[in-house]
Amino acid sequence: MRIGVFICQCGTNIAGTVDTRAVAKKAMEFPDVVFAVDYMYTCSEPGQKEIQDAISSHRLQGVVVAACSPRMHEPTFRRAVKKAGINPYMFEQANIREHCSWIGTDREANTRKAIDMVRMSVEKLRRNQALFSTQVAVNKRVLVIGGGVAGIQAALDCSDGGLEVVMVEREPSIGGKMAKLDKTFPTIDCSSCILGPKMVDVAQKENIRLYAYSEVEAISGYIGNFKVDIRKKATYVDWNACTGCGECTQKCPSKKAFDHFNEGLGATTAINIPFPQAIPKKARIDSDYCRYLTGGKCRVCEKICPVKAIRFDMKDEIVTEEVGAIIVASGYDLFDARVYGEYGGGRYPDVISAMQYERILSASGPYGGHIRRPSDGREPKEIVFISCVGSRDISVDRPYCSGICCMYIAKQAIMTRDHIPDSNCYVSYMDIRAPGKGYDEFIRRAQEEYGVKYIRGRVGRIYPRGDRLVVQGADTLLGVQVEIEADLVVLATGVECSAGARPLAEKLRISYDQHGFYMESHPKLRPVETNTAGVFLAGVCQGPKDIPASVGQGSAAASKVQALFSRDTIETDPQVAHVNENMCIGCGKCEQVCPFGAIRMKTLRDGSRKSEVLETVCQGCGLCNATCPNKAIQLRHSTDDQILAEINTLFD
Amino acid sequence: MLKRVAYYPGCSCEGMAIEYDQSVRALCYVLGIELVGIPDWNCCGSTPSHSYDPLLGAALAGRNLAIARSQGLDVVMTPCPSCLKALKTANQVFRERPSEFLDVLGMPFSGDVRAISVLQLLYEEIGPNLIQKAVKFPFKNKKIVPYYGCLLTRPPAFAQFDDPENPVSMDRLIEAAGAAVPDFPHKTECCGAALGITQRDVVMRLTGRILDMARAVGADALAVACPLCQQNLDLRQDQVNRALKENFNLPVLYITQIIGCALGIDRKTLGIEKLAVKTDALFQSA
Ligand SMILES: Cc1cc2nc3c(=O)[nH]c(=O)nc-3n(C[C@H](O)[C@H](O)[C@H](O)COP(=O)(O)OP(=O)(O)OC[C@H]3O[C@@H](n4cnc5c(N)ncnc54)[C@H](O)[C@@H]3O)c2cc1C
Ligand code: SF4
Ligand code: SF4
Numbered sequence: 001m002r003i004g005v006f007i008c009q010c011g012t013n014i015a016g017t018v019d020t021r022a023v024a025k026k027a028m029e030f031p032d033v034v035f036a037v038d039y040m041y042t043c044s045e046p047g048q049k050e051i052q053d054a055i056s057s058h059r060l061q062g063v064v065v066a067a068c069s070p071r072m073h074e075p076t077f078r079r080a081v082k083k084a085g086i087n088p089y090m091f092e093q094a095n096i097r098e099h100c101s102w103i104g105t106d107r108e109a110n111t112r113k114a115i116d117m118v119r120m121s122v123e124k125l126r127r128n129q130a131l132f133s134t135q136v137a138v139n140k141r142v143l144v145i146g147g148g149v150a151g152i153q154a155a156l157d158c159s160d161g162g163l164e165v166v167m168v169e170r171e172p173s174i175g176g177k178m179a180k181l182d183k184t185f186p187t188i189d190c191s192s193c194i195l196g197p198k199m200v201d202v203a204q205k206e207n208i209r210l211y212a213y214s215e216v217e218a219i220s221g222y223i224g225n226f227k228v229d230i231r232k233k234a235t236y237v238d239w240n241a242c243t244g245c246g247e248c249t250q251k252c253p254s255k256k257a258f259d260h261f262n263e264g265l266g267a268t269t270a271i272n273i274p275f276p277q278a279i280p281k282k283a284r285i286d287s288d289y290c291r292y293l294t295g296g297k298c299r300v301c302e303k304i305c306p307v308k309a310i311r312f313d314m315k316d317e318i319v320t321e322e323v324g325a326i327i328v329a330s331g332y333d334l335f336d337a338r339v340y341g342e343y344g345g346g347r348y349p350d351v352i353s354a355m356q357y358e359r360i361l362s363a364s365g366p367y368g369g370h371i372r373r374p375s376d377g378r379e380p381k382e383i384v385f386i387s388c389v390g391s392r393d394i395s396v397d398r399p400y401c402s403g404i405c406c407m408y409i410a411k412q413a414i415m416t417r418d419h420i421p422d423s424n425c426y427v428s429y430m431d432i433r434a435p436g437k438g439y440d441e442f443i444r445r446a447q448e449e450y451g452v453k454y455i456r457g458r459v460g461r462i463y464p465r466g467d468r469l470v471v472q473g474a475d476t477l478l479g480v481q482v483e484i485e486a487d488l489v490v491l492a493t494g495v496e497c498s499a500g501a502r503p504l505a506e507k508l509r510i511s512y513d514q515h516g517f518y519m520e521s522h523p524k525l526r527p528v529e530t531n532t533a534g535v536f537l538a539g540v541c542q543g544p545k546d547i548p549a550s551v552g553q554g555s556a557a558a559s560k561v562q563a564l565f566s567r568d569t570i571e572t573d574p575q576v577a578h579v580n581e582n583m584c585i586g587c588g589k590c591e592q593v594c595p596f597g598a599i600r601m602k603t604l605r606d607g608s609r610k611s612e613v614l615e616t617v618c619q620g621c622g623l624c625n626a627t628c629p630n631k632a633i634q635l636r637h638s639t640d641d642q643i644l645a646e647i648n649t650l651f652d
Numbered sequence: 653m654l655k656r657v658a659y660y661p662g663c664s665c666e667g668m669a670i671e672y673d674q675s676v677r678a679l680c681y682v683l684g685i686e687l688v689g690i691p692d693w694n695c696c697g698s699t700p701s702h703s704y705d706p707l708l709g710a711a712l713a714g715r716n717l718a719i720a721r722s723q724g725l726d727v728v729m730t731p732c733p734s735c736l737k738a739l740k741t742a743n744q745v746f747r748e749r750p751s752e753f754l755d756v757l758g759m760p761f762s763g764d765v766r767a768i769s770v771l772q773l774l775y776e777e778i779g780p781n782l783i784q785k786a787v788k789f790p791f792k793n794k795k796i797v798p799y800y801g802c803l804l805t806r807p808p809a810f811a812q813f814d815d816p817e818n819p820v821s822m823d824r825l826i827e828a829a830g831a832a833v834p835d836f837p838h839k840t841e842c843c844g845a846a847l848g849i850t851q852r853d854v855v856m857r858l859t860g861r862i863l864d865m866a867r868a869v870g871a872d873a874l875a876v877a878c879p880l881c882q883q884n885l886d887l888r889q890d891q892v893n894r895a896l897k898e899n900f901n902l903p904v905l906y907i908t909q910i911i912g913c914a915l916g917i918d919r920k921t922l923g924i925e926k927l928a929v930k931t932d933a934l935f936q937s938a
Contacts, residue, residue, distance in 0.1 A: 341818025347835070395808065461817075463837025465868075470837075 001126055004035040004060040005118060006051055007096075008042035008067035014101040019111040023066065023096075026115045030122045034058055043073050051077070052084035061086065062128065064121045066094040066114060072522075087130035089574070089637060092121040120646040127642045131574035136616055138224040139324035140565045141166060145216055145504070148176020149547055150539025151329030152198050153554030154561075155208055158327075161562045165208045166321045168230055170500075171260075172213045173278035175199055176331050180261065182361035182369075184547060185411040186442040192277055192364070199279040209321075212280055215500075217318055219507050220597060221617065223534030224324045224570045234314040236285035236293070237271070241309035244281035246273055248301035248310070257289035259366070263356045265374060266366035271301045271310075276364060283309075325534045325561045328518060329554065330504060332540040335390025335398065335493040342461045343389065343491060349375040350469055351462060351489045354385075354408060361415050371419050373488050376467065380423065380487030383416055384471045385409045386459050387429045391494035398494055400515065403544040405492035406432050407439055410446040412490065417450040425452045426484055428459050428473055436546065455482060462489055495544040508535055517543045528557045536560050575637040576618035577625060583632035584610045590624035590633050599624060654777045658720035658728040658765075659687035662696055662735035668887075669731075669879035671923025675908035676731050676770050678921045682912070683778060683786070687729070690719050696738035699846070706745065711756040714742035717765040718757065731770045731908070733803035733878045739767035740810065769804060770908060771877045772813055775821040780828040788916040790830020794934060796910065797836035797871040798822035799862060801843060801881040816840075822907055826875055829914035834869040838862045843884045856895040859884045863892065863900045873903040873934050875910050882906065886928045903931040 005027040009015035020038035027036035035058045041047050042065055054060060063081050067073065070093040078088035094117040104110050140163055144155045147169035155165045173179070179199070181191035202208055217229040254270035261274045270289040273281055283301075291298035292312060302310040337345030337353055344351050350373050352360075363369035373380050387409055391402040406429065413425040432454075434440045446452045459473035471484045497516025505512045510530040511519040518541050521529040528536050536557040539550040564570075577590075577598070586609030591599045598617035601609050611633060625635040634640065665673035680687050693716050695701075702709030717739060720728050730736050746753045746763045754761060768776075774783070800819050808816040817840060823833045841862055844855030862885065866874055876882045886904035893900055905927065912922045913935075924931055 341815045342840075344818070344837075347818075461837065461841070463865075464835075 001032045001061045002034045002059055003030075003032045003062045003064065003122060003125060004051070004054050004058060005030075005033055005037075005064045005066070005122065006042050006047075006054075007036070007038040007114075007118070008047070008065065009038060009040050010068060010097055010101075011040065014067070014097050017101045017105055017107050017110045018096060018114045019107065020114075022111055023114045023118060027064075027118050027122070030119055032062075032126055033122060035060065042067050043076055048076070048080040051080055055081065055084040055086060062090040062092075062125045064092045064094060064118060064125055066096045066118045066121070068097040069095050069099075087132075089131040090125070090128050092125045092128070094118050094121040116650060119649050123645040123649040124642045127639070127645055128637070131636055133571040133574045134615075135569040136224060136572055137569055138565060138567060139226075139322055140164070141321070141323040142561050142565075143168065143226070143228055143321065143323040143326045144329060145326065146170075146176070146329035146331055146539070146541065147174030147202070147210070147212070148329060148331040148539055148550070149178040149195060149198075150331070150541075150550040150554040151176070151327070152195075152202055153551045154327045154329060154538050154558045156198060156201055156205070157555050157558030158561055159205045159207050161558070163207065163561070163565060165205075166228075166323060167202065167208060167210045168214050168216055169210070169212045170215050170330075171274070172235070172282070172284045173274050173280070174202060174210070174212060175277075175279065177355070178547060179275070179277070180263070180355060180362070181358050182363075182365075183411060183415060185407045186436070186438045188411065188414070196277050199277065203279045210280065211319075212282075213284060216504065216507060219326075219509075222619065223564075225616065226323050226326060226534065228321045228323060228326075230319050230321060232317045232319060234287075234316050235282070236287070236290070236311055236314050237283045238309045238311050238314075239280065239282045241307045242282045242305075243307055243309075244273060244283065245306065246283070247304050247306060248283055249273060251300050251304045253298065253300060254289050254291050257286045262359045262366045263353065265352075265356055265359055285310075325536065325564055326508065327536045327538055327554075327557045327561065328504070328508065328510070328530075328541055329538040329557075330498045330501060330541045332495045332544070333498050335396075335496050337389055337491045337493050339396055340389060343386070343459070343489075344462050344469075345389075345491055348462070348464060348469060348489075349373075350380075350487065351491065353493045354405070354412065354490050355493070357412055357490045358408075361412065361419075371416065378487070379420060381420065382468075382484065382486045383413075383423060383425050383488045383490065384459075384484055384486040385413060385425065385427045385490045385492060386471075387427065387492045389491040389493050390496070391492075392430065398496070398515075400544070401433060402492075402494040403433065404546045405494065406434055407436070407442065407546065409490075409492050410434075410443050410452070413452040414446050414450050417452065425450075426471075426486075427452060427454045428471075429454060429456060430458065436548070457482070495540060498541060501541065508532060510535055517541065528553055528560060534564070572616055573620065575620045575635070576615050577613045577620070577622075577633050577635050579611050579613055580632050580634065581610050583630050585630050585632070586610055587629065589627050589629065593623045593627045594618075595621065595623065654685065654727060654773065656686045656688060656725065657768075657773070658690050658723065658725040660690055660693060660696075660716055660720075660728050660730040660735060660739065660767075662730055662732040663698075664732055664879035668883060669906075671926040672731050672879055672882070672906045672908065674921065674923040675906055675912050675917075678917050679908045679912045679915070682915055682917060683783075685773070685778075688723060688725060690716055690723070690728070692719065696735040698734065698738065702738070702741070706741075707749070707752055707756045709738065710742045710745035710753060713738035714746065714753065714757050714761055715759065717742055717767070718759050718761050721762055721765050722760075726765050728765055728767045729770055729773050730767065731877070731879075731906075733769060733801065734880070736767055736769045737803055737810075743767070744810070769813070769877065771804060771821055771825075774825055774907070774911065775814075780824040783825060783911060783915075784828035787828065787830055787914045789914055791910070791914060791934075792830060792937060794831045794872045795834055795870050796826045796829075796831040796873045796875050797834060797866050797869060798826055798839055798875045798907070799836070799843075799866075799881060799885065799904075800840050801876070801878045802840065802845070804877060805840070822875055822877065825907060825911060829911050831872075831910075834871065836865065836869055836871070838865040843881050845880055845884075848884060848888060852891070853895070855884055855888065856892050859888060860892045860896045860898065860900075863889065863898075863902055866902055867900065871902065873905055873910075873931070875905055875907045877907050889929050901929060903927060903929045903934050905931065905934075
């Protein structure tokens, strides 16, 4: 084989602590190497050209590039060598940046290590084989997980583009957090007026199939061809029959059920429709509160329902859908204010969360849009808002900024002054973060036009005095302690990852950060892709953001799916497991270890059992390769021979 | 459940807070917990030593842990939150700077002797349920509020005990002793601590706030678990009354005295008569 070696300087990223020239010189001594050179930026257009020219002038049959991590540029270089007529798998990339130059400052030691790494790559390349991908058909249906505003936008865009959409929403209705909001910053338009029509569209589009009150149970397959098992949770109401008339909710005697939509302010009935604009507008029985399901007696709803939709014997049901791409838009949850014992959240009824306050402000809320205190129904006159409750605080493991609270506090304070002109609103804040379009102006309006009093500092304690709350804190600008007697305290609880975000990520085989937010493929350049091909992200599941940004990501993810589906087929990755039937003893161990179900056993005409790899299902993880007692199953492009050659050369 | 612990009283329990020491010993005796003295124990180092040199402070406290270990004990219990902090700091400094620490200490140190407060012993090792079962003379129709002070639960990662801002361990123990426990918002507000010596007016104001809140929630007495808190609230209550033109008359008992009384230990043994604010009303049945 005739091998060419290209050592990248990556500006000073590599050349700063590695003598690239010396590495290139040394590489010339390695077996089969006929050409070696170092270059300033190998990934640049002239850099790639240099490789292609060398391939033709030196009649190269294989190429090693020693540069950065293959994560970003392996595809770049594979494309470059392919253009020059070499099979893309006759290429190896040694990572002498992340694995070498960036982690040590000893130039001499780094250079030695870089030489070893290049030597390993050359030894591997000498054993490489040309590999060829095949084409498989793309299933042009898309799954959207989560029906908040991000998921809704993604689904509608895909639907507009003519794609079939399957939407899975965990709650009985779509809408997510936005459905609970009263008004939205920075324009103070009514949240349900702008979201409602989109929700209705989801219900009416013929190419959107909505599974509400459902969750993803399991996912198998790969880009272009995923198989998704969906658990439809038992609602005890046949949704095909239910007309959403609401008769049952009028008569249900169990009236103390937890009202999730109203954040626990007020109560609802065991059989309920979560809110008037719910999509789908269907009744569901909350089995924790239903008298019949908990105590065996009642069945009032069954008698009332004019269309006989009640099904007490309903069980969860699993349905399977096949799709070619997945958009995850599973949103977020809010920090539990009870963690801060000093604020008394959960102990004092008039210390509430900002989301509860949204419900209080909302005309469809528990108090019909009149601002009242939960404790005694009195109209509050002194209202204190506390920002960063569970944001930017390492002591509660929430070091990040939730990004939306400064803005929604200003919004809620404006609404409060609007509803109760003789009220006083105070905001206790650490810093104000309002970088969006028109956002800082909005904060100024709250301060100047609406007279909301901003106090910089932290609140240290809240305690009751009579029927009011004493809010005790600091004004760090004036350097004084402040004490406000408030009627109502609103805590801006921070954004945290959605409950169940981590297990869902594991099903999707995507990664998440230490706080449970999903990792994008590149923080700047691939913001809605994940590292699992065919899986895209939208909305707050990727990190805190407001509605405009969530909607933007929803559309971005949809356009990524449309780009993917603009082709009828996609190339498979040939780096998959392969069985040498002569050596396979049919023990079946590989079948047991494969996490993707990519192996099945077959019986040959002579009656012997052999293992067989389903190449389109195999993800190339190599577990079978390591397990096979007879070395009969090998992962292409990472065979035992290749790996051993890399190791052996280190000790020669 | 722990049956045997090394007992580190600290300096205040030999002087100002002798009734704390008495009640701890009497209560542990009744509850069947053997307190093993630490022979030749020395000062925990307190504030002066670690302000001067953290290694010195750690080594002073660490010596007591080392002696306990040589006695074959792996838990040291102390009534005083300041001593507790010093003892725990010794283990922490040992983990962070082992060779320097051992150099100063000059004796073997394993770092595996756990330091706990008497409150922790009562709450985590014995538990309110067991105590409730042992109660013979419950505080019927009395309201007692717990005052935790600053150190027992903080900093949270270091104390690893109870909720840092709204602790409830003493609440549960007082309830076990049969008294009612109103919500007491100032349970962890600062009492002014040692500023009583240098800036007395600050202590007057801060302690006054705590007493004021206790009165406002209808308390008949306060429960404490720290000698310094006790001193500010009880011994200085008279000064507070004069400084703020008030007439507080709130007994301030150690939690060990409260449980001890409920268990039927006689008041003299518990050192009740040593308290500055008289407790007679608390023991009259309403
Ligand atoms: C008090 C408050 C006020 C706010 N006010 C404003 C404002 O005025 N303007 C503004 O721009 N932004 C505001 N926001 C921010 C806004 O709520 C978010 O930006 C927006 O809702 C994010 O939408 P999303 O679709 O990403 O997430 P979500 O709204 O959380 O939607 C996610 C959906 O996915 C579902 N789901 C979760 N997990 C699963 C699963 N495993 N399987 C299936 N479904 C799942 C959830 O049930 C939910 O329906 C406010 C936020 C708060 C807390
Ligand atoms: S009465 Fe029947 S049709 Fe009407 S909402 Fe209830 S379940 Fe649905
Ligand atoms: S059976 Fe259950 S849901 Fe139906 S009316 Fe009775 S309590 Fe309500």
